[in-house]
Amino acid sequence: MPCRHHDIQVFDGLRCCLACGETVFDIVKDAKPELPRSQNAPYEYAHLNYALGPEIRLCVLFPGRLSDQVVVDLVHVYIRDHPPYEALSYAWATQNGDDSLSQTVHCHGGSITVTKTCEAALRRLRLPGRNRYLWVDALCIDQSNVKERNHQVGIMGTIYANASQVIIYLGPGTRATDRMLNYLNGDESDSDKRIVIYSVLNNFLDHRWFDRVWVLQEIALAKLAIMVVGTKTTHWNSEAINKVLNLCRGREPPSALRWLPASQPECDFLSVLHKSRNCTSTDPRDKVYAVLGLANADFQNGFPIDYSLTTEEVYTQIATHLFYVEGDLRILKYASGQGEDAWKLRGMSSWIPQWDVKSGYDPLPLQFHADDLNHLMSTWSRKSPQHHAQTIDSLNWLLDTFLRDLPEEQQPLSSNAWLQSFDMWLDYTKRNRSSIGNDSMPDLESISLSLTQIKSLNFHSVIVKGDTRVHSWEVADAVVPSPKSPCLRVRAHLLDTISRIFGFRSYSSLPHSLNNLPHILERRRLCGPCSKHFVATSICQHTPTIHHTMSEEFHRDMKRVLGDGKTMFETERSVGVAQAQVRVSDEIFALDGADVPFILRRVGKHYVLLGECFLYKALRDALCTCCGCKLEEWPIVTQIIDIW
Template identity: 25%
Template sequence: MRLVALQPGNYHDTLRCNIVHCPLIEPEAAVQDERLPVGELQKTLSDGWIVDQTLDGRYLFMSPRNSGIPNSWKHPDPNYDPKAYELPTRSADDGFLRHIPSYEALSYTWGTPDNEEHVCVTDPDDPLRMSSWLQVRANLATALRHLRYPDRPRTLWVDAISINQADIDERGRQVKRMSQIYPLSENVIIWIGRESEDSALALETLRYFGEQVEYIISHRWGDAPNAQELDWWRDGHTLPYDEKTWKSIFSLLHRPWFERVWVLQEALSCNRVLLQCGRDSIPWVSVRKALLVLRQKTSILPPDIRGRLFAYARGLMAPPLASSEHLLLWTRNQKCTDAQDRIYGILGLLDPKIVAKIEVDYSIPVWKTYSRLVLAENEVYQKLNMLNHCNVMTRCEGCPTWVPNWGQPIDGANTGYLSIRRFYASARSSAVAKLIEPAYHLQVAGRRVDTICRVGHNLSGTFAEVIEEILDWAPKEPHSDIYVSGGLSIVAYVEVLVRGRTSDRALGNNPCPSIRRLSELLTQAIASAKLGNNVAREFKDCFFVNECLFATREGYLGVCAKGLREGDEIAVILGCDFPMVLRPRGSNQHEVVGPCFVHGLMLGEALKPPLEPPWKDVLPVTRGWALSYFINPQTGELLKNDPRLGSLPAGWEEATTLDPFLPPFVFKNRETGQISMNDPRMSAEAIEQRGIVLKTFELI
């Protein structure tokens, strides 16, 4: 690797450095985390107490609800051995830092090629003797001036200098090493530019707010131990910030660093990260916590900051907080010079098993890079959830329709339900897929469900703006019309309108309204043909730009991004968690139109026998995964095992895993040791043995 040995100097002195070439050698021994796993530590706590991991890896003990006991870094039993829960530290003595070389890694944006500066490259054996001049862009030059010490050298890894950007092969090799280069550095320094627009105020505000709150990896947040402001984490609690303070935060979040793809994996690569603006710096974890918690305070945030945080914080919720799909949705609204970097720029945050299947190659077409992610997901997980991000209106020109266009921003459509692991239309089945070359078609297996016979108008705007369309599609007899899969049609219609975001299938506290309440409100609106404030309030976040309602010949109701037509087909593809709209093109070939939400197909109903009363599906969220459970409302009995599927095949068992890229409950083959997120009872063969007719679709 090439390192930049930045020579000492004052701010206005000529920039001087020498280039050091050396191997990157892994540490002799990594620090062993001898702490108990969170699940085991939880067993040591009394009723009501919870322990979970924070963003920087520490264990946080949270007191019983409404107990008044503050959260703590200490076990509630003062006699419990701290080694079981305290985060181990690194030092040179434990061997972790005894690797070559020692350096700091810089995270920054390149900026424009205007006003380039020259850096004097000196002879390593004689720092006063110049050997050549190196051109760098102004933003990097400014960063180096702020970062150099006045009295001693400082060794940095800087991509613009440490990688020969003109050599495509070298650039590709170095991209795959990012998951080593940044974590093995002594520190990562995020440089966001000079001090301006009250940046010092913004940093101090975020630092202090970050010290008052903690965010844990099960998507919860609360007060930090020893917090001075105990209620600042609460959603509705007003913060003492004036217009100047909010404006300074807004300006900070619109700096180029926050708009780029590449920098995220650099910032999330380790816990030793500082964000620096001019001469001011704060711990990055404080910024990350502050932005994640502020994002939840929608009622008190200024609209411009709320809009920015909603999109940006999806990236901050990287694994284990969120799925790869969160990150890929995030990249679509970020900037990068090369469109392929929407994939390559987050490789360090993806499952290493996926990364191993993706060759970094800037010489191939962009769409082929995107296709490799689809194929890698199928090969590693036997899943096809990347198909959920295909869209007939935004597909790459001239490429297969089953390849998502990650370079196209999403204007609201589908992001509300695609960015979370909430549904299982294919019921944890294993994908059956094969690439057909040279046509580059993808052959998949699934069940053809129905044909679309009616397509609505674009649902754009608020509930009030689309009320006429909503009333037109509503059941004519809400109290008696029966839906195709059973139950009242008004219930199906309501769930389609809110894309399944109700409290009915959740366990515990859930802020979403119930289907019953929503049905009653909509029934009243239908009867009066008027929109009340209470209806508008409950449905206010239901509609996204570029979506429309549709109906099928058999009576299914759904919603999809615009672009579908009458005659398109609804299919449930094995290994894909959303129903898919496909467009027949003859000879069993189909174009991918995009994913859809269809009441009666979202929880595996197309691939499993009907669920017998009184059992109901529920979807408790564990570590960000909404896993399908089954509850008997009459007795409260809760089952993880689907009562429709019988026992697991011989040799298989359910198991738990802490792998952030897998659901917490997986299936393990005792004989081979194979771990799968897919239920062995949901293989194509097992499904067909239960009488479900599957077919092959050739996606073109």
């Protein structure tokens, strides 16, 4: 078997293989086109060898006329040897959506079926008198080999970063694309031709390439990028991209314009996923895998690509991975507004973002600052439940017996699980319930909150997988049903409850008069001294404009957060804005580690996530509307809840 040059070293500028002693001047210098012996003989891929490093295939594109059959050869090389090649970036489907493998490329006595766009790109890129070395995913990866796909997709960022240039192929040209490329090349001036260029912009950006999720890392990691459309070419660089962006006023630019060639990869993978959310991919798993090359190396190494997993499993794994890597609950923001049907139909947890659901999600401004988060994460509710304080001392012996019956090793329980467990334990040991008597029976909710605090004092959040049953009398609803659908168990602080839904969906529709909004501003709350001599025209205010200041603050906040697609609602204590479809009685929580409040809906013994919200004056003290002094703190009930 001939040597495949596995051990190449450079001596005096020459690349030599230490295994056989041969000087390696080119990859396949003497390779000749070879048509298949049988038109139906499929090309048989040789296995890639990863023992000595990341090995890839390169496509040797042989010269030919436009009408000639496309003939290639595939050769194996190691990336660390820095072989010279170009990488192709294109959309598999044609403009009318045809992504069928209907065309044939001849390769070393066999044939490989590809899409019409891929075959057209190879015809267009052939050089007249010499071979061209390309990396083309449809040819260089054995698409039928799942294990190979996992490996090659995992190093695609490296493949595009090491290419001498990336060739963007949009397809056959039109008069509109010719005009656009002339504009990008400077052949038409900005001032004289701008009106005409606007008319061809949509035709240009409607090419499927701009909507394809794979192109993001292909361009961001490219050293150089050349765009080819029909017979026209242009340098796809910052100057060209900025020209297109300047024409996109009034139109949302596609995600492909968010990254410049040779730009640094994003360290924040959540931002990458969000920026690419409205891109398209044939395989929904690629909404994650296609942009993984833009994450840092540690993140990529911790999240291997695996096409044997289902879409639901991939989305669950990336959410879990991000939860532990980020160390906070920021992942929950990106599950906002994806709708109930999306997670119900898939049997997924509501807190897991579904990245293939296109969304116009617009993040709300941060509402909880460092001091608020530290306060929430370091303290429990300072107010004991009403009946608990009177009865807890007399029930110490009962609680001791209950806790002694629990196993030593267990997950931190939710407050509802404590309530259900204690109640069922009382039924299980009927003599204990009868010995107390109904009159002296404590409020079980008070007991559950106290047990939560005692047993999980330093708990914040955890992802619970599989069966979390801790004893035989625990109710089934408190157990996560499947490892594929983990629940998020988190310490949560109940802030408010939605009591009314308004129809305002933009700031312009918000009445300037607050008379029709019975929110916190209209509730005159006075301190003791002010209430004794308050009149319609305040004469005792230390700050004469306190009420007007609050009104101005309200309008300023609503102008900042209320926009298209968002809904305004009233709560028991305030008003808020959300993008999700909310209902009366939905609850608003502050979650440990989250800098915005979230709206949750109780379903049985657990909650489902609807999305983030803005709650006016959340966690802020209630003030006297006359003198501005502090009346009371924002009431909070702290518990541990399960979000499915």
